[in-house]
Amino acid sequence: MTEFNELVRPDKGEDAHLIHIVDEKTYDGWLKDQPPRVRAALAAQQLQPKGYANAILPGEKHDDWAVVTVVANVDSLSSWCLAKLPTALPAGTYRLANGTPGPAPFGWMIAQHRFDRYKKPDDKADLGARVLLTSEPGKVAGIAREAKATALVRDLVNTPAADMGPADLEAVARRIAKAHDADLTVTADSDLAKHYPMIHAVGRAAGKRHAPRLIEIEWGNPKHPRVAIVGKGVTFDSGGLDIKGASGMRLMKKDMGGAAHALALAEMIIEARLPVRLHMLVAAVENAISEDAFRPGDILTSRKGLTVEIGNTDAEGRLVLGDALTRASEDSPELMIDFATLTGAARVALGPDLPNLFCDDDTLANDLLAGGTDHDDPCWRMPLWDGYAEMLSSDIADISNATEGGFAGSVTAALFLKKFVGEDIAWAHFDTFAWQPVAKPGRPKGGAALGLRAAWAMLNARYPRD
CATH class of the missing domain: 3.40.630.10 (Zn peptidases)
Structure with missing residues (x-):
């Protein structure tokens, strides 16, 4: 069974890709503050600020990229608001660019669980973990x-x-x-x-x-x-x-x-x-x-x-x-x-x-x-x-x-x-x-x-x- 407590770890300042969280109301204001390369990338990806939409944001260097994801309410995160990201993002380490995760680590964890008892392993499958760094380490064990x-x-x-x-x-x-x-x-x-x-x-x-x-x-x-x-x-x-x-x-x-x-x-x-x-x-x-x-x-x-x-x-x-x-x-x-x-x-x-x-x-x-x-x-x-x-x-x-x-x-x-x-x-x-x-x-x-x-x-x- 997946070791869920290894998928969310205390944030000790290590390198990680940022996850920007927006909702339909805050998206335009956030987008206005982004550099031209980010706005161009989002236009190319045709991101709409609805549902579980997400997109990759280019950084100044080739490995310096971030993520933006749309949630229902940035002021009240749910257990499921980050649940799509582990299947959309490559293996690696991530942290929120704004706010605290609240209950969101639950969806991050459970989205990485698979029932594969009867399926042959896929040699091409990406088996690496998506790790979320949290500023609320005291909640990890319970979640x-x-x-x-x-x-x-x-x-x-x-x-x-x-x-x-x-x-x-x-x-x-x-x-x-x-x-x-x-x-x-x-x-x-x-x-x-x-x-x-x-x-x-x-x-x-x-x-x-x-x-x-x-x-x-x-x-x-x-x-x-x-x-x-x-x-x-x-x-x-x-x-x-x-x-x-x-x-x-x-x-x-x-x-x-x-x-x-x-x-x-x-x-x-x-x-x-x-x-x-x-x-x-x-x-x-x-x-x-x-x-x-x-x-x-x-x-x-x-x-x-x-x-x-x-x-x-x-x-x-x-x-x-x-x-x-x-x-x-x-x-x-x-x-x-x-x-x-x-x-x-x-x-x-x-x-x-x-x-x-x-x-x-x-x-x-x-x-x-x-x-x-x-x-x-x-x-x-x-x-x-x-x-x-x-x-x-x-x-x-x-x-x-x-x-x-x-x-x-x-x-x-x-x-x-x-x-x-x-x-x-x-x-x-x-x-x-x-x-x-x-x-x-x-x-x-x-x-x-x-x-x-x-x-x-x-x-x-x-x-x-x-």
Whole structure:
């Protein structure tokens, strides 16, 4: 994995190419002050002061060149404002000609990450680093930690299901636990069937190679506030017997995106040594089809004791999360966050970029929204409208896992999860896409961390280190 903290270094006055930052309002004034050779070069390159436009500026000597780049607002830089430059500039060392970088090093770092596990090396590729010198060295470690976590989410989600099954998610958790002397518990086989019947029911059709399991990491001082992070780890979702069509199945390697977020966030918490007692849980399954697959109309008895009628086997994520949320609730955390690629309805409601945030605690919701705004990782609060709970009613069980109509799909899914959250626990649920459908600077098409930095900002502010 890329060593992100090597891509941004303290500025000690070494030689570097300057990066001039302008926006649409300041461009004309800046251009007026430039020497004729610069104005001529920009005219030749037809630079327009919009978007992520950038251009090379000639200096007095052949190796004395600089860069100008256009941002949205020179007075309020974003995480992404420099994200196009590492792919546009040659390897080398750079510094800003004006101002401080603020959060911009994040985009500079993550833009240089590549998921190349399955691609042959390109002998002609420029593998050198683009290093940004910063006048704010105290921020580098924290930003690098966020970039590392974002890269982990992308890598896990991008990996095909054949190489990212339940056992592979366990291996990631095992690596994290071993590196930080944390406790790892994995429940599988007959113990899983006995203690986590919904996780077992969803995953049993995948056979031994991709056998289901509940993965738990515990870390931190038991005297510290207990925080639970839960992730949906459906490593591939065929839809089960209510099988998806080919187009709907094509991206289902990403259905473990919630688990990827949970693992990445857990590692951030541990590496930063936040003063919390962390409990991370990943319900890892493949929703496959075989003679042992669970069926529409089946009645499952959950860990909590609630009976669930299966209205649709393609609404499996909420089932495995139900057992995991129950387990997490049993230790009475003061705060619980789950991540899940749960519903297509969430994408219909808010599109691919905005995770649907459901939260039963106004203070927690506001802190998550603020964290998302501050870290350029926006999310949008959706209503946990109890009036829709009747849509999940069943004639023969305590609850159904699916509604009969298409209304309020992300809301009813969240209401289903709420049934398994313990009382007096501040709980937030991210229904996230975990995918970037169209490439943007610093955000290639593929796996994406959406909601991760918002949650991290909230936790980092709520549980400050001494």
